[in-house]
Amino acid sequence: MSDLAEKMFGKVRKIIASGDYMPDLEKLSKPFESKDGIIYLFCKGCGSIYELPASRAAIYAEKAHVKLPETISDEFFECSGCQSCDGPRDQIELKTKKSILN
Numbered sequence: 001m002s003d004l005a006e007k008m009f010g011k012v013r014k015i016i017a018s019g020d021y022m023p024d025l026e027k028l029s030k031p032f033e034s035k036d037g038i039i040y041l042f043c044k045g046c047g048s049i050y051e052l053p054a055s056r057a058a059i060y061a062e063k064a065h066v067k068l069p070e071t072i073s074d075e076f077f078e079c080s081g082c083q084s085c086d087g088p089r090d091q092i093e094l095k096t097k098k099s100i101l102n
């Protein structure tokens, strides 16, 4: 890859966000692997799932214009794009697993 191409596209090509992934409720119900994780972030752009620590969860809550519940049980964040894909990263919603089942 030429230097210019590398500058333009970066070393790692991002996944093109298709935007139609459905959250895997089984994965979103697993205990957090990280000891700092308090809520899951699901990207519908590429299907990635992340665990957010409280500090990042607060940032996502602000972007989603919601207040984080004191006890998080059924909630998770859904975004349209993330670090792995090229979807819009500022489209964030707080959802409940219950709302997906209905």
Ligand SMILES: [Zn+2]
Binding pocket: 017, 043, 044, 045, 046, 047, 048, 080, 081, 082, 083, 084, 085, 086, 087
């Ligand atoms: Zn993504």
